[in-house]
Amino acid sequence: EDQVTQSPEALRLQEGESSSLNCSYTVSGLRGLFWYRQDPGKGPEFLFTLYSAGEEKEKERLKATLTKKESFLHITAPKPEDSATYLCAVQGRSGGSNYKLTFGKGTLLTVNP
């Protein structure tokens, strides 16, 4: 069974204070690791897909990295508008042809001005 653990559960940062969110995973045959952002009362917004260890992707102040056991979402010089819940999910081959996702519980990020 695929499993995803995210830490910390909650993180408070001052504007401009860089940090990282962690996503540890176990999966039977990784198809992809995904990061989403979710604002309160909204559906998850796609950020990144990572497919293999060593891969990195960047978008504005966010950078996602992947190893064989974990992924990090690095946030550089965050702004208050980066405040959201960040969800990590894996897609393993045990999902068969349906490509279903297994989610972690998320990290609630609050960036204070």
Add this chain to the structure above:
Amino acid sequence: GAVVSQHPSRVICKSGTSVKIECRSLDFQATTMFWYRQFPKQSLMLMATSNEGSKATYEQGVEKDKFLINHASLTLSTLTVTSAHPEDSSFYICSARPSGGINSGNTIYFGEGSWLTVV
């Protein structure tokens, strides 16, 4: 690109009635769509996987007769909550995996979610 739209965004229904939520992929075709339920401050719980033209696959513990899923076309899946009760009140979110086209791949895109309140 890769936009998934849900309708309605909010719905209130009386206990015992049925309510339908639509999920549309606006700019891509999706052979596979997923339905999730999310309780306050919790992560997404997968309810079922729907494949166009075939029966949905339900996760353990999800009542298939209560949560009817129809994936009649490559751009539309519907979730019908039958004989709704107050405990069915929740945030329901659909997602879709593009099948073919520039957005094809493993990435799954989510709708905006639908708030259901049963009174």
